[in-house]
Amino acid sequence: MSNLFPNVEWDVMLASTGQTLYMTAVAVIATFVIGLFLGLALFLTGKGNLWENRFFNVITAGIVNIFRSIPFIILIILLIPFTLFLVGSMLGANAALPALIIGAAPFYARMVEIALREVDKGVIEAAKSMGSSNAQIIFKVLIPESMPALVSGITVTSIALVGYTAMAGVVGAGGLGDRAFLDGFQRTQNDVTFVATVIILIIVFLIQFIGDTITRRLDKR
Amino acid sequence: MAHIYLMPFCSYSQKGIFYESEESSLLITLDAVRKIFKTKDGPVNAVDQVDLTIEQGEIFGIIGYSGAGKSTLIRMLNMLERPTSGSVTVAGKDLSTLSKNELRKARQEISMIFQHFNLLWSRTVRENIAFPLEIAGVAKAERLKRVDELIKLVGLEGRGESYPSQLSGGQKQRVGIARALANNPKVLLCDEATSALDPKTTDSILNLLVEINGKLGLTIVLITHEMHVIRKICHRVAVMENGKVVEQGPVLDVFRHPSEEITKDFVKQVTEPEETTDVIKQLASEKPQSKIVQLTFVGGRAEQPVVTDVIRKFNVQVNILQGKVSQTQNGAYGSLFIQLEGADSEVSGAINYMNQQQVEVEVVSYE
Numbered sequence: 001m002s003n004l005f006p007n008v009e010w011d012v013m014l015a016s017t018g019q020t021l022y023m024t025a026v027a028v029i030a031t032f033v034i035g036l037f038l039g040l041a042l043f044l045t046g047k048g049n050l051w052e053n054r055f056f057n058v059i060t061a062g063i064v065n066i067f068r069s070i071p072f073i074i075l076i077i078l079l080i081p082f083t084l085f086l087v088g089s090m091l092g093a094n095a096a097l098p099a100l101i102i103g104a105a106p107f108y109a110r111m112v113e114i115a116l117r118e119v120d121k122g123v124i125e126a127a128k129s130m131g132s133s134n135a136q137i138i139f140k141v142l143i144p145e146s147m148p149a150l151v152s153g154i155t156v157t158s159i160a161l162v163g164y165t166a167m168a169g170v171v172g173a174g175g176l177g178d179r180a181f182l183d184g185f186q187r188t189q190n191d192v193t194f195v196a197t198v199i200i201l202i203i204v205f206l207i208q209f210i211g212d213t214i215t216r217r218l219d220k221r
Numbered sequence: 222m223a224h225i226y227l228m229p230f231c232s233y234s235q236k237g238i239f240y241e242s243e244e245s246s247l248l249i250t251l252d253a254v255r256k257i258f259k260t261k262d263g264p265v266n267a268v269d270q271v272d273l274t275i276e277q278g279e280i281f282g283i284i285g286y287s288g289a290g291k292s293t294l295i296r297m298l299n300m301l302e303r304p305t306s307g308s309v310t311v312a313g314k315d316l317s318t319l320s321k322n323e324l325r326k327a328r329q330e331i332s333m334i335f336q337h338f339n340l341l342w343s344r345t346v347r348e349n350i351a352f353p354l355e356i357a358g359v360a361k362a363e364r365l366k367r368v369d370e371l372i373k374l375v376g377l378e379g380r381g382e383s384y385p386s387q388l389s390g391g392q393k394q395r396v397g398i399a400r401a402l403a404n405n406p407k408v409l410l411c412d413e414a415t416s417a418l419d420p421k422t423t424d425s426i427l428n429l430l431v432e433i434n435g436k437l438g439l440t441i442v443l444i445t446h447e448m449h450v451i452r453k454i455c456h457r458v459a460v461m462e463n464g465k466v467v468e469q470g471p472v473l474d475v476f477r478h479p480s481e482e483i484t485k486d487f488v489k490q491v492t493e494p495e496e497t498t499d500v501i502k503q504l505a506s507e508k509p510q511s512k513i514v515q516l517t518f519v520g521g522r523a524e525q526p527v528v529t530d531v532i533r534k535f536n537v538q539v540n541i542l543q544g545k546v547s548q549t550q551n552g553a554y555g556s557l558f559i560q561l562e563g564a565d566s567e568v569s570g571a572i573n574y575m576n577q578q579q580v581e582v583e584v585v586s587y588e
Contacts, residue, residue, distance in 0.1 A: 126339035129299050130353040130404075131328035140355065144343045220384040221342050 007189035013179060017199055019093045020175035023165045024203070027100035028158045034105040035157070036150070038064060039112020040138065046113075050134050064106040072103050072164050076171055096173035100164050108157045115149030116142055148219040155211025159204050166200065176200050248408065248440050249275040249298065254307035256293050256464075267293040268304070269464035275457075280434050280441045280550065282451040282472070284487055285461035291444040294461070295410050298442060299331045300324055312407050329357050332401035336413035338393040340385040346396050347372070347381040353403045371399040375429060391422035398429060402437075409433075411443035415450060427454050431550075448490040452476070452549050460484045473551040477519050477581065491547050492556045501542055501585065504560060511562040513542070514572060517581035518555040527578050528559065535571040537563035558585070 038060065044050050045057040070078065076099045080090060087095045119142055127141045143150070169177025176196040184193030256268040268290045275281045285291045296302040297309050300316050309316045314327055332353070340349050347368050354364045372381055375395040385393055394414060401409055411430070415423040431454050434441055445451065451458045451472060459469035460483060467481045476492075479485045505513055516527065532539050539559050546555040561568045575582045 120339065122335055122337055122339040123341055125301060126333070126335060127352075127356075129301060129328060129331075129333040129410075130356050130400075131325035132356050133325060136356055140352070141341065145341060147343065218343075221386050 005191040005195055007183070007187075007192050008195050012183075013176075013192075013195060013199070016174065016176050016179045016196070017203075019173075020162070020165050020169075020177070020200070020203065023093045023096050023100060023168065023173065023175060024158065024161050026097055027104060027161050027165075028154065030097070030101045031104040031108050031157055031161065032154050034101065035108030035154075036112055036143075038105060038109035039116065040142075042109060042113040043116040043142075044138075050137065064109050067102060067106040068110065070103075072099070073167055073170075075099055075103050076168060091172045091174075093174050096165065096168035096175075099168060100161060103164055104157055104161050107160065108153060111153035111157065112146075112150060115146040115153060118149060119145045148215045148221075151218060152211060152215045155207060155215070158207045158211070162200060162204055162207070246277045247274050248277045248312060249273070249442070250308075250310040251294075251297075252308045252310070254294075254297060254304045254309060256290075256297065256302060257305045266464045268297070270307075271464075271466050273459060273466065273469070275440065275442060278434070278438045278440055279456045280430070280443070280454050282455035282458045283442070283444045283461055283466075284446065284448060284451050284458060285444075286446055286483075289461040290464040291461050292412065295333075295412055295442060295444045298408070298410055299328050299333060301333075329353070329404045330407045331410065332404070332406040332408070333410040333412060334394065334397040334401050334414045336416050338385070338390075338397045338417075340393060340396055340400075342385050345382050345384055346377060346388070349385065349396055350399045350403060353400055357404050367403060371402060374402070374433075375399045389422070390418050391425060394418065394422075394426050395429065398426075398433070402433070402439075407440060409439055409441045411441060411445075413445060414443065416445065416447070423450070424453070430454055448487040451487075452491050452547050452554075454550060456550050460487065471551055472549045473519060473554060476547075476549065476554045477517065492545055492554075493543075497543055497558070501558060504540075504542060508560070508562060511540075511560050512568050512572070513558060513560050513585045514575070515583045515585050516557045516559065516575065517583070518546075518557070519552070519581070527575055527580055528557075530578075531571045531574060534574060535563070536567045537561050537571050 041060050042057065042064065045053040045060065047054075067075070076096075079099045079102065083090060083095055083098045086098055089095055123145060124137060124141060127137050132140070165173070165175050166177025166180070169175040169179070170181045172178070176199055180193045180196035183189055184191075184196060251271055251273040254268060254271045255266070258265045258267050271294060283291045283294060293302050297304050298311060298316075300309070300319075303317060311327070311331055314323075316324065316327060319327055341352065344352065350368045350371050351364050354367060359367070368381075372378060375398050377392065377395050377399065380388065380392065385396065388396065397414070398409075409430075414430075415426050418426060427450060430441060430443075433439055434454075441454075443450065443455070455472050457470065458472050458475050459466045460475070460481065461467065462481070462483050468475065468479070468484050475484060476488055479488045501513055505511070528539055528541070531537065539561060542558040542560055544555065544557040546553055548554075561571055563571075572582060572584065
């Protein structure tokens with residue numbers, strides 16, 4: 001092992017993997033919640049839907065589009081004051097979280113909106129005809145009926161987030177991106193870059209596998 | 222070619238509830254109801270000044286081609302569409318004046334089934350049927366009990382744990398019906414409920430609706446473009462064209478005396494197979510001296526052997542071209558096409574004779 005990868009410090013690599021997993025996991029959970037909320041807001045205030053409201057819809061869509069369009073590496077820099085205020089430092093995994101979540105949630109929100117739009121209008125009409133309240137339509141119809149698409153959406157978002165954590169690593173968040181860039185690239189230790197990349201690939205494949213399995217289980221269509 | 226009996230298959234006890242109209246009460250009243258949709262090409266009058274009354278316990282059919290406004294009309298009976306003007310009263314409540322909460326309560330008594338069933342694919346059959354009970358806040362134990370009853374009522378025993386995707390169209394509609402009946406509604410609205418089903422499944426669903434109407438005394442309002450559906454289960458029918466109700470009445474009366482062109486077209490769907498006209502034209506041109514007569518037998522008066530009498534009493538040859546008996550909820554309805562050959566005086570005598578019997582006689586001419 002040490003012949004093949006002379007420069008790899010395995011305990012450091014393990015700790016970095018932990019940091020990447022931690023950043024990804026917390027960001028995925030927060031993105032899911034915030035993105036679902038934003039996506040619902042986008043969908044419900046849209047034309048012909050339960051809370052149709054053109055003003056609110058345009059504002060929400062605008063905010064979502066702005067944050068979705070800013071390249072992540074720039075978003076990190078733009079958010080430095082906000083992160084300092086919130087976390088108190090620009091170093092470490094926690095400091096990466098605000099940028100990760102603010103970068104990914106609008107991305108996921110659009111996927112949520114698309115997923116909700118795919119719910120059969122007839123089923124919503126049926127629920128209305130039975131006297132459902134709007135809250136009942138949201139929680140008993142819209143979310144359950146779009147669940148497979150919501151899960152495959154969060155799978156795609158999670159994988160994007162793994163990529164974001166690597167970028168956040170470059171500016172001091174730690175994790176596998178940090179290893180690959182600082183130890184691997186800048187100190188020309190190609191074996192370190194290689195190992196970090198392989199671990200990231202494994203994480204991505206695992207996320208995809210888990211996401212696909214859950215989606216398949218949920219989809220009774 | 223023996224006697225032609227057209228039996229009155231249907232006894233009146235099979236519930237022409239509306240015949241006891243002195244006792245029965247109005248359940249649904251539409252008063253000058255109008256719905257205007259704003260489109261890019263200007264306003265469209267989807268429903269135009271419709272007045273209707275539907276009585277407790279009857280099966281009321283609304284027939285029309287697509288675009289006639291029937292879909293909009295039925296959606297105004299539960300306020301899925303709000304009328305632009307006019308009032309819709311169901312079970313004593315003027316729906317357009319209700320608050321949001323009152324309307325939700327009222328809707329639990331006005332259920333609906335749909336052409337494409339509109340089941341939740343993420344829920345099993347049992348969970349789908351339980352859905353309206355959850356909406357109404359029924360306790361879990363009660364829900365389970367009610368779902369069992371409903372599964373039995375619609376004949377879906379053993380399929381409770383299946384998902385809709387594992388069911389056939391007919392079974393899906395049965396789930397739709399069970400779901401619609403869960404909260405013991407006063408009215409069942411059927412939005413083209415059999416239009417996506419094959420003829421055999423359509424019949425089984427229609428039979429189920431008649432059974433439910435009889436067993437529970439449930440009022441059913443349905444819209445369709447198939448006269449077959451009207452014929453088979455409705456007590457009364459309204460015909461819609463361009464947003465207006467152009468004709469309405471008991472099904473048998475409408476079959477007997479369709480006054481509008483569109484109604485005649487619909488009646489033909491049931492009485493004449495499409496090729497009839499061609500066949501008769503062909504026969505008429507082969508024997509230009511003969512007369513072709515359409516006899517219409519209606520309800521309980523369809524028993525006399527008219528054709529046999531004609532052959533005995535007049536020196537004519539009778540050639541039966543085509544006949545069909547249809548059963549409606551109010552009694553049987555039959556039509557028979559015959560060709561009469563013989564001396565002019567004998568033929569006109571025969572026609573006169575038939576005219577005096579209790580059948581409707583129409584000499585058909587195809588140019």
